[in-house]
Amino acid sequence: xxxxxxxxxxxxxxxxxxxxxxxxxxxxxxxxxxxxxxxxxxxxxxxxxxxxxxxxxxxxxxxxxxxxxxxxxxxxxxxxxxxxxxxxxxxxxxxxxxxxxxxxxxxxxxxxxxxxxxxxxxxxxxxxxxxxxxxxxxxxxxxxxxxxxxxxxxxxxxxxxxxxxxxxxxxxxxxxxxxxxxxxxxxxxxxxxxxxxxxxxxxxxxxxxxxxxxxxxxxxxxxxxxxxxxxxxxxxxxxxxxxxxxxxxxxxxxxxxxxxxxxxxxxxxxxxxxxxxxxxxxxxxxxx
Amino acid sequence: xxxxxxxxxxxxxxxxxxxxxxxxxxxxxxxxxxxxxxxxxxxxxxxxxxxxxxxxxxxxxxxxxxxxxxxxxxxxxxxxxxxxxxxxxxxxxxxxxxxxxxxxxxxxxxxxxxxxxxxxxxxxxxxxxxxxxxxxxxxxxxxxxxxxxxxxxxxxxxxxxxxxxxxxxxxxxxxxxxxxxxxxxxxxxxxxxxxxxxxxxxxxxxxxxxxxxxxxxxxxxxxxxxxxxxxxxxxxxxxxxxxxxxxxxxxxxxxxxxxxxxxxxxxxxxxxxxxxxxxxxxxxxxxxxxxxxxxxxxxxxxxxxxxxxxxxxxxxxxxxxxxxxxxxxxxxxxxxxxxxxxxxxxxxxxxxxxxxxxxxxxxxxxxxxxxxxxxxxxxxxxx
Numbered sequence: 250x251x252x253x254x255x256x257x258x259x260x261x262x263x264x265x266x267x268x269x270x271x272x273x274x275x276x277x278x279x280x281x282x283x284x285x286x287x288x289x290x291x292x293x294x295x296x297x298x299x300x301x302x303x304x305x306x307x308x309x310x311x312x313x314x315x316x317x318x319x320x321x322x323x324x325x326x327x328x329x330x331x332x333x334x335x336x337x338x339x340x341x342x343x344x345x346x347x348x349x350x351x352x353x354x355x356x357x358x359x360x361x362x363x364x365x366x367x368x369x370x371x372x373x374x375x376x377x378x379x380x381x382x383x384x385x386x387x388x389x390x391x392x393x394x395x396x397x398x399x400x401x402x403x404x405x406x407x408x409x410x411x412x413x414x415x416x417x418x419x420x421x422x423x424x425x426x427x428x429x430x431x432x433x434x435x436x437x438x439x440x441x442x443x444x445x446x447x448x449x450x451x452x453x454x455x456x457x458x459x460x461x462x463x464x465x466x467x468x469x470x471x472x473x474x475x476x477x478x479x480x481x482x483x484x485x486x487x488x489x490x491x492x493x494x495x496x497x498x499x500x501x502x503x504x505x506x507x508x509x510x511x512x513x514x515x516x517x518x519x520x521x522x523x524x525x526x527x528x529x530x531x532x533x534x535x536x537x
Numbered sequence: 538x539x540x541x542x543x544x545x546x547x548x549x550x551x552x553x554x555x556x557x558x559x560x561x562x563x564x565x566x567x568x569x570x571x572x573x574x575x576x577x578x579x580x581x582x583x584x585x586x587x588x589x590x591x592x593x594x595x596x597x598x599x600x601x602x603x604x605x606x607x608x609x610x611x612x613x614x615x616x617x618x619x620x621x622x623x624x625x626x627x628x629x630x631x632x633x634x635x636x637x638x639x640x641x642x643x644x645x646x647x648x649x650x651x652x653x654x655x656x657x658x659x660x661x662x663x664x665x666x667x668x669x670x671x672x673x674x675x676x677x678x679x680x681x682x683x684x685x686x687x688x689x690x691x692x693x694x695x696x697x698x699x700x701x702x703x704x705x706x707x708x709x710x711x712x713x714x715x716x717x718x719x720x721x722x723x724x725x726x727x728x729x730x731x732x733x734x735x736x737x738x739x740x741x742x743x744x745x746x747x748x749x750x751x752x753x754x755x756x757x758x759x760x761x762x763x764x765x766x767x768x769x770x771x772x773x774x775x776x777x778x779x780x781x782x783x784x785x786x787x788x789x790x791x792x793x794x795x796x797x798x799x800x801x802x803x804x805x806x807x808x809x810x811x812x813x814x815x816x817x818x819x820x821x822x823x824x825x826x827x828x829x830x831x832x833x834x835x836x837x838x839x840x841x842x843x844x845x846x847x848x849x850x851x852x853x854x855x856x857x858x859x860x861x862x863x864x865x866x867x868x869x870x871x872x873x874x875x876x877x878x879x880x881x882x883x884x885x886x887x888x889x890x891x892x893x894x895x896x897x898x899x900x901x902x903x904x905x906x907x908x909x910x911x912x913x914x915x916x917x918x919x920x
Binding site for chain 2 (some may be wrong): 251255257258261355367377383384458469500505509512515
């Protein structure tokens with residue numbers, strides 16, 4: 250049962266990575282930008298969710314507010330930071346993105362204080378279910394549910410709707426899509442909107458799971474998200490999801506059995522190195 | 538218009554300089570660096586507030602030999618690479634004593650520089666053993682990690698009469714030192730270590746550790762770390778159904794720990810040097826005036842920087858403010874000095890002896906549980 254519980258813990262972690270990494274892989278697929286500043290969107294979502302939850306007592310309102318705030322910030326970062334430098338080499342956008350992350354981390358510190366905030370009444374955290382000696386709380390259940398729901402919604406959107414078809418066409422060939430009348434600029438905003446909604450919701454969920462929202466909370470998950478999209482095969486959506494879950498599970502076992510040797514984040518990057526040595530194109534990427 | 542304005546401004550500033558200059562020249566400057574920005578900014582804020590309160594209290598009581606104290610504050614971001622420029626600035630400005638309100642990284646890097654420059658340097662709460670080994674100009678006013686680990690082993694074996702312990706250890710110098718001290722004397726108090734898991738500074742999710750603790754089923758958990766990882770860890774342990782007694786360290790000694798862990802913090806015990814129910818006058822005065830001035834409860838970090846400034850002021854009072862060697866000797870000679878963290882004495886390495894306070898969290902507040910005052914068990918290393 251202990252091993253099953255570790256597996257569940259790992260899958261929950263993997264679902265938080267998936268919600269974060271999907272947005273990163275979407276942005277990379279479309280613009281070839283490593284969108285590290287997604288961490289800022291994630292952290293903003295967490296803070297807005299926490300403040301709304303603590304003032305209104307409603308987690309539903311908290312998620313709506315977090316999604317709105319995150320959904321506004323992501324496209325704004327695109328408009329103000331990335332769009333003016335799109336004609337520059339990709340590393341310029343990466344440097345700008347890291348700059349946004351660092352500046353906003355201290356911005357959050359100035360706005361909300363350095364020591365982090367916690368939910369006044371985290372009922373999801375304290376609501377637990379026992380199953381054969383294993384204990385899961387409602388946050389963990391919701392993380393899995395949210396990941397499945399949101400990622401399925403995205404899959405349906407991409408496969409079945411006009412906007413989804415336009416989006417896929419733009420990813421595979423922007424010039425061709427544009428000559429067929431697809432509004433490329435609109436697709437870019439849509440892309441950042443989807444990525445940011447996911448990140449904002451993930452921010453609140455991780456805040457609930459940790460029972461702590463703090464200025465630097467987005468950094469690690471964002472860098473790990475970059476590792477995951479490389480692991481999955483850059484721009485490859487199914488590969489990103491598989492890599493997210495796999496990494497969560499590897500970390501869960503690793504953090505108990507390899508803890509004397511290396512910490513959880515080191516395990517993540519060691520895993521990345523090993524996979525890339527065997528499969529340089531990523532888990533589900535196609536070899537060139 | 539602009540000319541008149543400018544000339545008025547000139548006169549005003551000339552006056553200001555003329556009035557301020559003689560007063561400023563008489564102040565005794567104490568260098569003080571702390572992480573005011575960056576990941577440790579929360580402790581940096583407490584550190585600065587503790588130091589400011591000490592200066593204010595000392596000045597209100599007439600200062601040192603009739604002169605006022607003045608802090609010269611620099612931000613080190615808790616980064617070692619900030620330490621050298623900052624130390625050189627203090628040395629260049631001719632300061633004769635400096636207090637570190639920071640973590641081990643920058644403090645360790647600066648210690649050797651100050652020793653070479655023959656400027657007494659007091660580390661308020663950084664715990665790396667090498668800090669005081671940098672030379673005899675370097676002192677520390679907080680417990681060594683090992684000493685605190687030994688106190689925890691005695692608490693669990695002697696006071697609580699429990700045997701089976703799991704260690705949850707932060708994998709930095711602080712956590713490793715606590716764990717080492719605990720293991721060193723655990724056997725002596727009949728404490729048996731059933732398992733140990735280590736985690737990293739950045740970890741906030743402990744699902745896998747919670748599952749492992751449930752499997753090992755210890756009577757007591759000895760948890761090292763700081764409030765920002767310990768708070769989530771304790772909350773997640775309790776939510777996961779772990780009911781074993783939790784014993785923490787002075788890293789949890791802040792109201793932030795309680796505000797993060799909330800109900801899960803109830804019953805958690807910590808080894809620290811600040812007793813909220815103390816009757817010792819300087820400790821009482823510190824706790825009350827800190828809360829009045831800053832509207833937050835006092836914590837270990839603030840108490841430690843307050844102590845370090847008090848030590849500096851005591852030495853400046855005895856030795857004058859001009860000669861580093863004399864100030865150093867005065868600090869080294871301090872015995873049974875009453876400060877915010879209790880009665881303190883320094884040993885030949887510049888390490889402190891004081892009693893360990895065991896506090897328990899009750900009703901959302903730190904309260905007295907026990908005092909461990911054992912000069913043999915809690916003796917800091919001498920080399």
